[in-house]
Structures are given as structure tokens and as C-alpha cells.
Amino acid sequence: MAPAGTRYAAPFAEAASLRAAMRSELPAGLADHIDRVVALAESLARRHGLDLARTLLAAQAHDLLRAVPTAELLRRAAAASLDIDAVERAAPVLLHGPLGAHELAARGWLADPLVLDAVRWHTTGHPAYSPEAWAVFVADKVDPHKIDRWPALAAVAELALGSLELAALAYLELNAARARREGWAPHPLAERTRLALRQRLA
Numbered sequence: 001m002a003p004a005g006t007r008y009a010a011p012f013a014e015a016a017s018l019r020a021a022m023r024s025e026l027p028a029g030l031a032d033h034i035d036r037v038v039a040l041a042e043s044l045a046r047r048h049g050l051d052l053a054r055t056l057l058a059a060q061a062h063d064l065l066r067a068v069p070t071a072e073l074l075r076r077a078a079a080a081s082l083d084i085d086a087v088e089r090a091a092p093v094l095l096h097g098p099l100g101a102h103e104l105a106a107r108g109w110l111a112d113p114l115v116l117d118a119v120r121w122h123t124t125g126h127p128a129y130s131p132e133a134w135a136v137f138v139a140d141k142v143d144p145h146k147i148d149r150w151p152a153l154a155a156v157a158e159l160a161l162g163s164l165e166l167a168a169l170a171y172l173e174l175n176a177a178r179a180r181r182e183g184w185a186p187h188p189l190a191e192r193t194r195l196a197l198r199q200r201l202a
């Protein structure tokens with residue numbers, strides 16, 4: 001694993017070199033998921049005419065900390081003075097995006113705010129997300145392995161061909177409905193994002 005303080009002369013400009021730097025700290029299954037998300041994000045970026053390099057960097061970076069154990073996520077989030085929401089305290093895995101963005105910046109691996117924001121909120125979305133960030137958000141949700149586990153996500157993949165924001169809203173509605181059914185609270189930022197998208201796309 002790269003020491004948390006490892007800095008490079010300049011931030012990574014392309015996903016392939018970031019991929020090589022991340023490889024040693026990712027379990028194989030997670031590295032495979034990231035590869036699939038990068039490929040999906042690439043096709044969405046091309047389809048919707050987005051900034052390809054920034055989309056791919058964010059897709060590559062998004063799950064840097066996804067395999068970090070929950071106690072360690074909480075420890076690092078406290079050390080980084082991150083605000084920890086009650087929902088995050090109950091489900092610390094939700095910290096892997098915000099903390100991932102923090103660490104990518106602290107290591108000097110990424111500096112572009114658009115890319116860092118796409119990493120930071122890739123679990124919840126954000127009302128002010130860029131199209132590139134939405135491409136990463138949606139690509140992450142429609143990994144075929146996730147569709148296998150939750151077939152309703154196929155509709156999100158279908159919508160993404162026409163509109164990334166409609167696809168993102170469909171995902172957030174599915175997530176909110178599942179939360180109601182199963183009796184857990186969605187992340188407050190996911191709810192704010194869902195309501196903002198609803199209003200914007202109505």
C-alpha cells in the first residue's frame with residue numbers, strides 16, 4: 001500500500017497511470033469493478049460529449065478506499081477532521097467517497113475540483129454535479145455485477161443512454177424506495193440530490 005503521505009511531482013493527468021499507482025492497495029474484485037466502471041464511464045462520456053480525461057480519472061479514482069475496513073474509515077475521517085453525518089456513523093462505508101477525495105488530494109494524486117467532487121459524492125450524488133460527475137455516478141450504479149444483484153438497475157442503464165440526470169434520478173428513487181421498504185435512512189445528501197433533480201427535471 002502506498003503510504004498516505006506519498007506525493008507525486010504532479011497530479012495524475014490520465015486514468016491509466018492512476019490505475020497503476022492504485023493497483024497495489026486494491027483487492028482484485030474491487031480493481032475489476034473499477035475497470036468496469038471506467039469502461040462504462042468512457043462510453044457514457046463519449047455518448048454525451050463530455051470531457052473524457054476528467055471522467056476517466058474520476059471513474060478510476062472513485063473507489064480508492066472502498067475496501068478500507070469501517071473502523072479504519074472512521075479513524076481516518078476523524079484524523080482528517082471530516083464532518084461525519086449520523087447516517088455515516090451508522091454506515092461508515094458511506095465515508096469512502098468523501099475520505100477518498102480527501103486522500104487523493106492530500107497525496108497530491110488529484111487536484112482538479114471537478115474530479116475530486118465526482119469522487120467525493122459518488123455514492124449520494126450532489127445537486128450541483130457536473131455532467132462528468134453524473135457519468136461516473138451512473139456508471140458506478142450500472143456495473144453489470146450490481147444489475148445482477150439488483151435487476152431494477154437495468155432501467156437506470158437504459159435511461160443513461162438518453163439523459164444522465166434522468167438516470168441518476170431513477171437510481172435515487174429506487175434507493176429511496178428500497179430504504180422505505182427496508183426501514184433504513186438514505187443519506188441526507190442523497191435525499192437533497194433526489195429532490196433537486198426531481199424539481200429540475202419535472
Ligand SMILES: [Fe+2]
Pocket residue numbers: 062063066096097122123
Ligand atoms: Fe463507491
Ligand SMILES: [Fe+2]
Pocket residue numbers: 033037062063140
Ligand atoms: Fe464503485
